[in-house]
Amino acid sequence: MTAGRAPGADRRRVHHPPPPGVPDAGRLSRRPRAVVVGGGIAGLTAGVALAERGVAVDLYERESHLGGRAGGWDAALPDGTPVGMGRGFHAYFRQYYNLRTLLRRADPGLDRLTAVPDYPLVDAEGRTDTFRGLPRTPPWNALLFALRSPTFRPRDLLRLNARAALPLIGVSVPGTYERLDHVDAETFLARLRFPPAARHLAFEVFSRSFFAPPGRLSAAELAVMFHLYFLGSAEGLLFDVPGVPPPELWTPLGEHLTSLGGRVHPGTPVTAVRPGESGFVVDAADGTVDADAVVLALDLPGLRDLVAASPGLGTQAWRRRIAAQRTAPPFLVRRLWLDRPVAADRPAFLATGGLPPLDNVSVLERYDRQAAAWAATAGGSVVELHAYAVTGSREDAAARLLDRLHELYPETAAAKVLGEFSEWRADCPLFAPGTFADRPAVAGPVPGLVLAGDGIRVDLPVALMERAATTGWQAANLLLSDWGVAGHPLTTVPLHGRLPLPRPRSQSVPERSA
Structure with a gap:
């Protein structure tokens, strides 16, 4: 390498x-x-x-x-208006090099993606963190993020357990899994002595993006994630999102495969594979x-x-x-077409901590061309709500999501829902403690x-x-x-952290599994 x-x-x-x-x-x-x-x-x-x-x-x-889970399909509102629907918001980070290489096969300039200038993180007390203006270079990005956070004070730096934090700084794969996979992320964060509020915004938001609460997520997975998105990469934490409905992102790749002589069989399940x-x-x-x-x-x-x-x-x-x-707990996506707009200063994407079951809110007309055209014509907004790792029923989660939206964006409380689609799924992998060695x-x-x-x-x-x-x-x-x-x-991204710890040598070419 x-x-x-x-x-x-x-x-x-x-x-x-x-x-x-x-x-x-x-x-x-x-x-x-x-x-x-x-x-x-x-x-x-x-x-x-x-x-x-x-x-x-x-x-x-x-x-x-x-x-797949990033795809989408055509749907229609009750009045017959055609719209696109999918399984929810996906962030295309700049350090997704291999995914972007694939997308460039059908979109060389990545013109179907659009940049999100910032995405705030807000907790139940209304405290907000932001990634705008952070330096790209580690570790200064993490240091400034912590120092300007309303949930993290300078004296909290002195309370941190530096020894316990070493695995975050010295990430390697698979070495980090060998050291931390037996610990859950919640226990690991407690050992770091992070302020509880800071844990919500700095870690739990990202943990739940793996469709699991910190108590059910491997600490090794959290550490590798922190390396990928923050301490190990100078690409920054801002990302791009599709500016088009999902079919316009993935259908061209199927056409590209066909142009190479491949045959694509949509709507055709495979029932068995035999020697x-x-x-x-x-x-x-x-x-x-x-x-x-x-x-x-x-x-x-x-x-x-x-x-x-x-x-x-x-x-x-x-x-x-x-x-x-094992698969992770179910998640719920509610996409709502409202008859009036959300406030003009609402961000395209808002992550939340400590506001269960809500994990994030997207305002689609801020980035999706189809949603923007509908909003301009109807004078409304297209809002999407996510709940990861749901513990209750679908009906209860759906009702609570709407209540949370009204709390965070009070202007939506009086809005009429002109159309809605929901997705309730439980098919994402669960990266639980102690499972890395047995992954296929x-x-x-x-x-x-x-x-x-x-x-x-x-x-x-x-x-x-x-x-x-x-x-x-x-x-x-x-x-x-x-x-x-x-x-x-x-x-x-770099294979090791800024302070690499002793690690076994990993193999670039995968070996046959048992």
């Missing part, structure tokens, strides 16, 4: 060279065929990566749209296809179900590992079988959508390397 110059502001970002080989699979004695199961970020990445190297690709997606005479036999709703390789790029429930329905696939130890993977790896138990997704283990400092994209590139690279075909480069 050598320092790279991929797009980005951080001079310390790391370039991971691709596996060597012939430039195109067409130069082989026989062109290999791969089936990708899942059309989310991981599956699209793997499919595009393979097709760009001349591999024949069939991509199957059970939903009618691409993009074949010279590879695999994939049973799908539209027929059966033989493949030299299979990429399983599903969410965890889908992965568990498909492996259970494929009794001859993989080893027993691997199958037990897949069956044991990119490399499957037999040659030609690989996995990708945000619940798949990768020994690099990545998370969420970037983990999905990174494992997609890695899955393709592993197959391409097996065939002697050149792979694709990866880019990450």
Whole structure:
């Protein structure tokens, strides 16, 4: 691994060279065929990566749209107005290098993304933190953030447990997991002696973005996240968001895959994968296809179900590992079309701490062109509310979300709801304490079988959508390397913190899992 110059502001970002080989699979004695199961970020990445190297690709997606949990679909308001809907707000951080590399395949200038100038964090007392104007360079970004926070006073610095904080400064992967994965994030934060209010705004907001409260999240995952977004990266904590409805972001990538000779099968679930005479036999709703390789790029429930329905696939130890993977508590998204606008000074995105069940509020017309056009015509606003790791019923969470919106944005209390869509899901991975070692790896138990997704283990400092994209590139690279075909480069934030602790040496190329 050598320092790279991929797009980005951080001079310390790391370039991971691709596996060597012939430039195109067409130069082989026989062109290999791969089936990708899942059309989310991981599956699209793997499919595009393979097709760009001349591999024949069939991509199957059970939903009618691409993009997985970041995707979306067409809907209509009660008056017939067409609108886009999805599973909620997604932040495309500048350090999501591998995801952005994928998006550039269909949008070279990333023109479908738009920058969010700031996103405040507010707690139950009305105290607000902001990321505007922070220096990019660690550790000055974290220091200034703490010193100007209304929840963190200079004397609190003297109370911090410096020894307990060392893992935040000296992050490495997988070393940090080996040190901290047995501890939950809540216990770890208590050891740091952070003021409780500061924990809400500096840590809990980010913890819950992993769809779990701090008590159910691995402290190692929190530390790696803090490295990725803050102490390990000079890209800053501001991000971009799609300026278009989700289908306009992901459908072009499916078209790009098709232009490379791949075949995309939307609305077509795969029901089983079987060992074949010279590879695999994939049973799908539209027929059966033989493949030299299979990429399983599903969410965890889908992965568990498909492996259970494929009794001859993989080893027993691997199958037990897949069956044991856990999903996070459910989350709820409510998107409301209101007949009057929110106040002009409301931000595009507001994160909240200590205001359960509300975790954030988005005002879509601030960045989404379709929502902006509707708001300009109707004179209203499109507002989205998120509740992560819900502990009660869907109905109770929905009612409380609306109450919280009225508390935070009182001007919405008198607004009439002209249309609403809600999403209640429980299919995100749970990164609970003690589970890292048992996460399934990119490399499957037999040659030609690989996995990708945000619940798949990768020994690099990545998370969420970037983990999905990174494992997609890695899955393709592993197959391409097996065939002697050149792979694709990866880019990450620095692999170690500013004060690296003693660590075991990690491997860049994933090994076969049991």
